[in-house]
Amino acid sequence: MSATSFETFRKNLAVSNSEDISTKYRAITKRLNKDYWDVEQEYLHCLQVGSYGRNTAINGVSDLDMIFELPWHVHDRFCKRQGNIQSQLLAEVREKLKVRYPNTKVKADGQVVVVDFNSYRVEVLPAFVEANGSYKFADSNENGSWRWCWPKDEMTAMQSVHDRSNHNLKRICKMVRAWKNHKGAPMSGMLIDTLCYNFFNENKSYDNKSYASYPELVRDVFTYLGERPDQAYWLAPGSKDRVLPSGKFQAKAKKAAAKCQEALDTDKETVKDDRWKAVFGRPFPRLSAAAKGASARSTSFNITEQFIEDLYPVDVQFEVQIECEVSFQGRNEKRIRWMERVFPIHLGRSLKFKAINCTVPQPDALLWKVRNVGSIAEQRGIRGQINPDKGDWTLSEKTDFPGPHYVECYVLKDGVCVALDRFDVPIDSL
Secondary structure, eight states: OHHHHHHHHHHHTSOTTHHHHHHHHHHHHHHHHHHHTOOOOSSTTEEEEHHHHHTOOOTTOOEEEEEEEOOHHHHHHHHTSOSOHHHHHHHHHHHHHHHHOTTSEEEEETTEEEEEOSSOEEEEEEEEEOTTSOEEEEEOSTTOEEEEEOHHHHHHHHHHHHHHTTTHHHHHHHHHHHHHHHHTOOOOHHHHHHHHHHHHHHOOTTTTOOGGGHHHHHHHHHHHHHTOOOOSOEEOTTTOOEEOOOSOOHHHHHHHHHHHHHHHHOOOHHHHHHHHHHHHOTTSOOOOHHHHHHHHHGGGSOBOOOOHHHHSOBOOOSOOEEEEEEEETTEEEEEEOTTOOOSOBOTTOEEEEEEEOOOOSSOOEEEEEEEOOSHHHHHHOBOOOEEEOOSSSEEEEEOOSOEEEEEEEEEEETTEEEEEEEEEEEEOOO
């Protein structure tokens, strides 16, 4: 069953709106080809890059990257100007795209021109192709400068190891993305692809393995991630460009490896279900008939649960943590930090949750979710609505009845959930 389950899991991660994304890519390319090359072409001078271009993106991808190749006479024209010529170049490309998308938010941002559609945005990098295959692009920050990137080298390196590893590399990249979005591990797509590439480059024992070996494979990948030292940067495949971390992911990777081992150690299919779902979340399919039956029976309860991925794109790249202050009859008992969560809380306590240590730059909003669990919760009605924070990044609750409840928070930036955390609230009957 494991082989079928992991294959289904990979299929569940496929980008569902790929046709719409391709339509947007072609429309942007056609507009810029008309303006800069005087041709009616939807495919020339365009390169899909980023996770979508490397074929490691998963469903719900919110940031799509493309390079549009400009003719060198445009470079020469701008180099004759004064001031921040890189900013001027991006501003011109922005105006060209506003002709195609007059009612869509289009802005120049650093090195790219961003076209912001409803559920995702396309970041267009105007660039000039060098003789060595690299791309020279404009960086408008500070006083402006030119920079270079080598995306084709990155894609070639990834594809080479993907082919050598029986197509396991990119599948694992996608599964690690599902994990990091489910558990709130702060990792960029490039960092995930780099570390997974390094794993297969250093460990060839899975090169000829199929989906049947994925329980052991994902355990070993998470073990590898958990053992990575803290360092300032990693080197991207092929290009050797620096890939910067955006937070600490190692502790959560170690926990994922432990859950994988628990799934491997048990013979009970329902326990396996719980462990794999705990690692990967909703996209991982239910394995056992018993688990599927329990899930079907739960629909007889009043359930108001919402899921963040149904409301917003999720692309976790930053950190946020929840701490909890426990008080009884107006007196503080303890403050539980994120690393001290495994013990029960007694009935009759007041809980004040607070979102702390948020690394998201200028976040737009914070959302909370309280999920009650257990037989009493089923009698009262399953909670789980996602509600906006009231402005102070805190949430107050009471311990009314026992059960393994939990609280989650989500940080939004530009309409995308970019950081999340979960705080388990095991309430005993004392």
